[in-house]
Amino acid sequence: MVRFIRWLLFPFSILYAAVVLLRNWAYDNQLCNSTSFHFPVIIIGNLSVGGTGKSPMTEYVLRLIKPHLNVAVLSRGYGRKTKGFRYVEVRDSARLVGDEPLQIKRKFPDALVTVCEDRVYGIQQIQDQIDAVLLDDAYQHRKLRPSFSILLLDYESLQHPIIPLPTGNFRELLHGCKRANVIVITKCPQEIPAQVKFSIESRLRKHTQVSLFYTKIAYQKLQTTNGLVLDSTQLNDTVAVVITGIAKPQPLLSHLGPQFKRIIHLSFRDHHNFSKDDLDNISQTFQHIGTSQKVIITTEKDMQRLPSSFIAQHPLYFLPIEQEFLFNQANTFDAIVKRAFSS
Template structure:
């Protein structure tokens, strides 16, 4: 029914795409002003709505450059209840700063993490304190002219026609690829045939000649906020309530299902703020599982939005993920990013 309604809105998708193309044309031809900075400003973004792996890529680039540069991360802070510029602290809540910036700050406490919906203003606030700025999800923020743009396209979305909002899930057509300095196709299967690679790259080469990379999700070990690990050998006799508030939970479920004895999936919208009734539902679902070994499993991003009091009372584990490059492309990607940061 929802899909049918979205197709009824297809005329609005045409209007939306036209408006986006006109807006980009105006920026490309300097009818609208864009602000640039005298130091490296790296943007990580996508063309679709959510689920392409921006946070893992942000963390990947951060690990790559933070030892050599004084780098800050600037995010919009999607889902927060505050406005304007704000420094992120490890003791903050997702309501104050957003779940993704909070996750990054807790993983990299020595890195400056900030949030501001106006990215230009956000950079201006910190430009005298850092050597470079890494922006999460700012590809469509055309008021800013980055020095380097990493565009993420998830593998599954490229298996279908690219249809703009509201019928499809794309913020802009594939023509937007032309603004990227590199393209990373994320969430790929372990094996991709040469024929599929040729087909994907031929499709993108209509719009760009920049390097194209492939990554997959690299799942780490389940763990608690206190660092207690739940190893794979322990999972076969474990039942789990899997709680997700992310755009695309299917890859996570596909990873967990073969390892666990039983899964009950409770799905919530992306960036969902867990209410007391939600928490009660999760708790009751766990309680009703008749098994000696049972846990709650969630994503690292969702863990930022679960109250500490709830976590303290339940066996809650989260599953960290990282980006892993395919076809031995990591070194090439690393060199390109390092040159963009003036390392070479």
């Protein structure tokens, strides 16, 4: 039913795409002002609404550059209940700063992590404290003129027509690729058929000639917030309640499914703030499982939004993920990014 309604809105998708094209044309031709800075400002973004792996890529770049430069991370802080500019602290809650910035701060506690809807204003507040800025989800923030743009496109979306909002999930069409300095195709399978790879590259080459890279999700070990790793030898006899509040949970479920005796999936919308009723429902679902070998599993991002009291009362594990480059492309990508931060 929802899909049918979205297709009824297709005329609005055409209008939306036209407005976006006009807006980009105005910025490209300097009819609208963009602000630039004298130090490297690197953005990571996408053309779609969520689900391309911006957080793992942000962490990858931060891990690569932080030993060499004092680089800050600036995010919008999607899902937070606050407004304006804020410094992110390890002890903050996701409601204050957003789940993704909080995840990054907790993994890189000595990094400067901030949130602000107005990216230009946000950079202005920290420009005297840093050497460079890394922004996530800022590809459409045209008021800012970045020095380098990393565009993420997920593999699955490129197998289908690119349809803008509200019928589809794209903020802009593939024409927007031309603003990118490098493109990364994320969430790829381990093996990409040659014909599919050729089709993807032919499609993108109509709009850009920049370097293309391919990555897959590299799942790490299930662990608690205290670093306790789940014993993988008993998973085949274990029932798992999997909680997801992410845009595209299917890859996670496909990864976990074969490892466990049974999966019970409780799905919530992306960046969902868990209510007391939600938490009670999760607890009851867990308690009603008729075996002692049972756990609750969630994503690292969702873990930021779960109360510490709930975490303490349940055998709760999260699954960290990282970006892994295919076709031995990691060194080439790293070199390009390091040059971008040195300019």
